Amino acid sequence: MRVSQTTSIQLPDSQVDEISVYQSLAPAPVKLSSVTSPRPSAVICCQKHQPAAENILISNVINNTISERTQTLQPATAPRFPRLALSQIWVRFLLAIFGLMLAFGAALFSTILGESGNLWGTIVLASAALLLATFVGLTTVPYLARRVVASRVREAMDYDVTRAGLIYILISVVIGIAAINTGNNLLYVVVAALLSAILVSGIASALVLRSLELDVHLPEHVFAARPMLARLLLRNTSSWLPSFSVRVVPAKRKNKDRWRWEAYTLGFPRNRAPQDQWFRLPDRRLRRVHEEAEKPILQESVYFPFLAPAQELRADLELSFPARGRYCEKNFGLATRFPFSFLTKTRRINLAREVIVFPVVEPAEQFLAVLPMVTGEFETFVSGRGHDLYRIREYMPDDSARHVDWKATARTGSLKVREFSREDERKLRIVFDNPAPGVLQPAVYERAVCLAASLGWHFDHEDVEVSFVAPGLEPTEDVFTFLRYLALVEPQEATPVFSRLRASEDYNLIVTARDAADMPAALAARSYVISLGTGRKA
Numbered sequence: 001m002r003v004s005q006t007t008s009i010q011l012p013d014s015q016v017d018e019i020s021v022y023q024s025l026a027p028a029p030v031k032l033s034s035v036t037s038p039r040p041s042a043v044i045c046c047q048k049h050q051p052a053a054e055n056i057l058i059s060n061v062i063n064n065t066i067s068e069r070t071q072t073l074q075p076a077t078a079p080r081f082p083r084l085a086l087s088q089i090w091v092r093f094l095l096a097i098f099g100l101m102l103a104f105g106a107a108l109f110s111t112i113l114g115e116s117g118n119l120w121g122t123i124v125l126a127s128a129a130l131l132l133a134t135f136v137g138l139t140t141v142p143y144l145a146r147r148v149v150a151s152r153v154r155e156a157m158d159y160d161v162t163r164a165g166l167i168y169i170l171i172s173v174v175i176g177i178a179a180i181n182t183g184n185n186l187l188y189v190v191v192a193a194l195l196s197a198i199l200v201s202g203i204a205s206a207l208v209l210r211s212l213e214l215d216v217h218l219p220e221h222v223f224a225a226r227p228m229l230a231r232l233l234l235r236n237t238s239s240w241l242p243s244f245s246v247r248v249v250p251a252k253r254k255n256k257d258r259w260r261w262e263a264y265t266l267g268f269p270r271n272r273a274p275q276d277q278w279f280r281l282p283d284r285r286l287r288r289v290h291e292e293a294e295k296p297i298l299q300e301s302v303y304f305p306f307l308a309p310a311q312e313l314r315a316d317l318e319l320s321f322p323a324r325g326r327y328c329e330k331n332f333g334l335a336t337r338f339p340f341s342f343l344t345k346t347r348r349i350n351l352a353r354e355v356i357v358f359p360v361v362e363p364a365e366q367f368l369a370v371l372p373m374v375t376g377e378f379e380t381f382v383s384g385r386g387h388d389l390y391r392i393r394e395y396m397p398d399d400s401a402r403h404v405d406w407k408a409t410a411r412t413g414s415l416k417v418r419e420f421s422r423e424d425e426r427k428l429r430i431v432f433d434n435p436a437p438g439v440l441q442p443a444v445y446e447r448a449v450c451l452a453a454s455l456g457w458h459f460d461h462e463d464v465e466v467s468f469v470a471p472g473l474e475p476t477e478d479v480f481t482f483l484r485y486l487a488l489v490e491p492q493e494a495t496p497v498f499s500r501l502r503a504s505e506d507y508n509l510i511v512t513a514r515d516a517a518d519m520p521a522a523l524a525a526r527s528y529v530i531s532l533g534t535g536r537k538a
Contacts, residue, residue, distance in 0.1 A: 096140035103132035165342035211238035235312040253293035359453040433512035448532040
């Protein structure tokens with residue numbers, strides 16, 4: 001037999017206690033039937049029954065529901081002034097207008113007093129007008145300027161007068177001067193028509209650009225000197241107004257100089273080679289660096305002759321970057337000369353894009369000269385007992401009889417065995433030892449970076465487990481992380497990378513400008529060293 005009991009609990013709003021309600025109802029398994037009330041008091045109706053199999057689950061549900069109900073019973077504290085910031089802006093604006101009116105009145109009365117011969121009154125009122133105007137300018141104008149909508153500031157308009165516009169303005173000025181000198185009403189009408197055409201041109205071009213949205217899609221992995229496709233999407237959000245003669249243009253850039261702290265090694269005597277100096281201490285120095293403008297992504301404009309209302313057009317643009325590095329655009333521009341070509345109006349779109357261009361990985365002459373030697377020494381190092389046949393050689397006393405090649409033995413008359421590569425130990429570690437500034441010529445340094453990138457890209461596509469190590473780079477097995485590092489690397493003072501190499505069974509391929517004698521003997525025995533200056537084994 002099942003015994004049920006219905007309990008109704010009414011809690012006035014002034015006596016609601018969340019903790020007591022939770023503690024009195026939570027221990028007993030309950031089944032919720034209603035938690036509603038049109039009055040300000042809290043009414044909770046529930047049915048309590050004998051323990052059942054779902055009591056634990058139901059208890060958790062009712063506890064959560066009661067907790068949410070008691071939280072909603074608490075009166076929410078509504079802000080007294082929900083638009084306080086806007087009110088402050090209007091108050092500042094009105095106070096500024098009032099102050100300027102007072103300044104104007106003081107200036108007007110100072111003029112009147114000056115004409116009447118009251119010198120001191122003129123000085124006092126003129127000074128008061130000047131002080132009021134200065135006070136308003138220093139306190140109110142910066143405050144209002146800081147609160148201008150940032151998107152409207154960033155998406156500003158740039159105006160460039162075209163050659164046709166200059167000729168048109170010159171003709172208008174000449175006709176205007178003639179109208180003033182002659183007093184001919186017809187010339188005044190002509191000048192008014194010419195000036196209204198300029199006004200119409202500005203309004204029409206602004207309407208053409210106002211409702212446009214731009215998006216730029218770029219590939220994730222980009223290599224230098226290798227063409228890639230970028231996609232530009234231009235959409236007209238207006239439902240009734242078309243757009244004419246729109247071009248997507250890159251942003252304007254400027255070069256600038258700035259002071260920068262950089263790593264430096266203090267050595268003495270300074271006129272000696274680094275290895276002959278008495279001591280060398282890490283230091284920092286402040287240098288004035290000429291910063292070149294950021295490398296642009298978009299090199300040329302893309303033209304869209306017409307966009308219908310609510311239409312989206314796309315353009316696939318082939319781009320090719322000549323060198324490695326970071327290419328970025330902080331904003332793009334939408335430009336038009338519509339309708340009369342008097343002005344080129346450009347709307348700046350706040351759309352940031354960045355491309356990290358990897359070094360060239362095409363087989364260069366230096367890479368093709370080094371690769372056979374690297375591959376040969378690496379294969380010799382990994383030769384052992386695996387499944388890939390490495391070579392057939394003479395039998396040695398410690399060889400197993402199951403590896404005897406009986407066909408080769410019968411053909412040559414001497415005992416031959418098969419030697420296999422050690423597949424489980426085909427591990428290669430590529431190390432790029434970044435030199436200090438001035439050690440290598442810029443052209444040699446760029447060739448070294450491209451060589452390291454080409455070796456990493458080649459062996460990553462082979463049946464080899466490759467890892468990468470470089471100063472400032474955490475050891476990684478991702479080739480794209482290594483290529484990104486090489487795309488941005490520059491010569492710098494740093495601790496030799498050899499001190500970071502942990503002992504392992506990997507075969508090391510080291511690209512460095514240091515002498516092989518500076519390397520630990522254990523590391524040199526398991527490494528192939530490429531000199532950055534010559535591209536040969538050290």
